[in-house]
Amino acid sequence: MRRWSTSTVASKISLQISNVPLAQSEAFSALSYAWGTSEQDQEIALNGSSLSISQTLLDALVQLESEEDSKKKLFWIDAICINQYDYEEKSEQVQIMGDIYRQAADVIIWLGTRNYEQQNTFTNVKSKLDNYLSDCDFDSVAEAIDALTNRPWWRRLWILQELVLSRQAFLRCGPLAITWDSFEYFLDISDLFVACNLTHETATIVRLIRQETRILSRCWRKGKKGQKLSLFNLLVNIMAFGVRETSDPRDRVYALLGLAKDIEQLGIRPDYSLFREQVYMNTAEALISK
Numbered sequence: 424m425r426r427w428s429t430s431t432v433a434s435k436i437s438l439q440i441s442n443v444p445l446a447q448s449e450a451f452s453a454l455s456y457a458w459g460t461s462e463q464d465q466e467i468a469l470n471g472s473s474l475s476i477s478q479t480l481l482d483a484l485v486q487l488e489s490e491e492d493s494k495k496k497l498f499w500i501d502a503i504c505i506n507q508y509d510y511e512e513k514s515e516q517v518q519i520m521g522d523i524y525r526q527a528a529d530v531i532i533w534l535g536t537r538n539y540e541q542q543n544t545f546t547n548v549k550s551k552l553d554n555y556l557s558d559c560d561f562d563s564v565a566e567a568i569d570a571l572t573n574r575p576w577w578r579r580l581w582i583l584q585e586l587v588l589s590r591q592a593f594l595r596c597g598p599l600a601i602t603w604d605s606f607e608y609f610l611d612i613s614d615l616f617v618a619c620n621l622t623h624e625t626a627t628i629v630r631l632i633r634q635e636t637r638i639l640s641r642c643w644r645k646g647k648k649g650q651k652l653s654l655f656n657l658l659v660n661i662m663a664f665g666v667r668e669t670s671d672p673r674d675r676v677y678a679l680l681g682l683a684k685d686i687e688q689l690g691i692r693p694d695y696s697l698f699r700e701q702v703y704m705n706t707a708e709a710l711i712s713k
Contacts, residue, residue, distance in 0.1 A: 438467060438474070438484075438503060445522060451497040453527035455585040455592075456483055457535075457575035458502065458670055476502055479575070483533040486597060499523055501581075510695040517693040521588055521681025530589035532582075534574045537597030561616060565628045568609060571596065572635045580667035580674060583657075584681040586639060587646040603643065610640055642682065651684035654691070655710050672699040676706050689713060 443449075459477035466473045467481065476484075480502055487493040505516045524530060571594070576582060586592055592603035613629045620626050638660050645652065652660070657679045661667060669675055677693045680686050689709040694702075 440504070445519060445526060448526070449497060450528045451499055453524055453530045453585065453589070454480075454483060454498055454500045454533060455530055455576070455582055456480060456533040457579055459575065474503065479533070479535065482536050483531075483595075486536070486595075487531075490598070499527065513695050514693045517677055517695075518680075521584060524585055524588035524681070525590075527589065529591040529593065530585055532576065532586070532592055532594050532603070534571055534576050534594060534596045537599060538570065561612075562625050564609070565613070565616075565625050565632070568606075569628050569632055572632050575668075577635055577639075578668045580661070580669045580678045583639065583642055583667075584678060587642045587682060606636075607640060607643070610636065646682075651682065653685045654679060654683035654689060654706075657683055671695070673697070673702045676702055685713070 457479055459479040464475045465478055465481045466475055467484070480500070487498070501516075501520070506512045586603065589603075593600045594603060594606055610633065613633060616623075617626045617629050617633075641660070642652070661675075661679070669678060673693075673695060676691070680691060680693065683689070689706075691706060691709055697705075
């Protein structure tokens with residue numbers, strides 16, 4: 424496993440990578456984020472050379488670098504810690520990615536930079552959730568959460584594994600953060616709100632939020648109870664929910680392997696030297712035979 428630390432040089436992000444056996448690694452944080460499009464890629468310094476990363480990841484690095492606590496931490500980030508052009512390394516690293524997210528001290532979910540128009544509302548989301556039954560402008564909270572769930576991170580397939588396997592997850596929007604547990608609390612309150620206000624105009628917004636997060640929430644809650652789904656059930660859930668984005672079509676299978684309880688019996692391993700059609704056929708044959 425590779426890990427990296429940051430330092431600021433002439434107002435630019437400079438990364439240092441170290442190779443560490445996963446079993447011997449110190450406490451580290453894992454970053455979960457949306458990769459974005461290659462048209463927005465930016466160059467950063469990496470161990471004396473350069474690396475092309477997405478604007479989304481650069482924004483996250485800049486924010487983390489500005490925080491004193493983050494400067495002292497070690498992070499694991501897929502785009503940096505895995506050589507994306509080495510299929511053998513990528514296959515090996517993806518196979519242990521589930522273990523990486525399980526072992527991480529916490530998972531930082533990067534939703535993007537702060538939207539200053541929504542800053543006041545988002546800043547108060549946690550306190551409003553905690554005090555909902557006494558006093559809460561639920562309409563404004565629902566609108567703020569609706570804006571957050573429209574960000575690219577929620578459309579990625581890899582986030583299932585990154586969230587469910589985390590010990591502790593934080594939703595980050597610029598310098599602002601709430602725990603995933605608090606977000607789950609909002610979802611529970613949302614169910615109560617819709618049940619009691621079927622014709623309320625905000626109920627429509629709340630239903631859309633539930634739709635966007637249903638699979639995530641269900642898998643997270645099962646994971647916290649120690650329950651795991653089969654690969655077949657995971658695939659059915661994803662298809663029923665709708666298309667989730669992957670930069671590599673083979674990841675529509677590989678991104679679920681860390682969550683599947685029957686992966687050893689199926690014998691499926693990440694292999695990026697295979698064409699996507701072969702990956703899909705091998706997966707179908709394994710599922711049918713078992």
